[in-house]
Amino acid sequence: MNKKRLVVGISGASGAILGINLLETMKGFSDWETHLVISKGAELTIRDETEYTIEEVEKLADKVYNIYNIGDSLASGTFKTEGMVIIPCSMKTIAGVASGYSDNLLLRAADVTIKEGRRLVVVSRESPLSVIHLKNMLTLAQAGAMIIPPMVTYYNKPLSIEDMNKHIVAKIxxxxxxxxxxxxRWGEEV
Structure with a gap:
């Protein structure tokens, strides 16, 4: 059986737990595999914001890539994927993708996702947003990326941060x- 591939990038923005929760959730789907790239900034954020080690996060993925190996399979459009999620996505990473500045594998994988017409979901994490941030996100949206800031919803009546995170991950x-x-979903019972 050929599994569908989802590229997951975790960059250095606050909210590393969202990327970890997404990887944990994907473990429940045997017809999918995850291909993970973690930025150096994300490694710091994972250490600062979570109880996870980098090794524990890497074990959640089916395949892990070195961010500096710009020639790895994710750098080629011939490596078939269903798309990519950058969760969380720093403004630095958004700027890199928006300008085509692919100096590491996370940025190159996003660039390939766009050029191949595949789904790119960017979970932007910053507040407030400057005009520069907004212009970069507009550039990505115009290139076909979907921008999904991790906005909390209340109609699902969350009882914990974990409930909120689960809803955001499911939405992505x-x-x-x-x-x-x-x-x-809005208007539906679980």
């Missing part, structure tokens, strides 16, 4: 046709 995976159990 929904863009790839992945139905997460317990995801409450």
């Amino acid at each position: 995976l929904d863009k790839f046709g992945i139905e997460v159990h317990g995801f409450k």
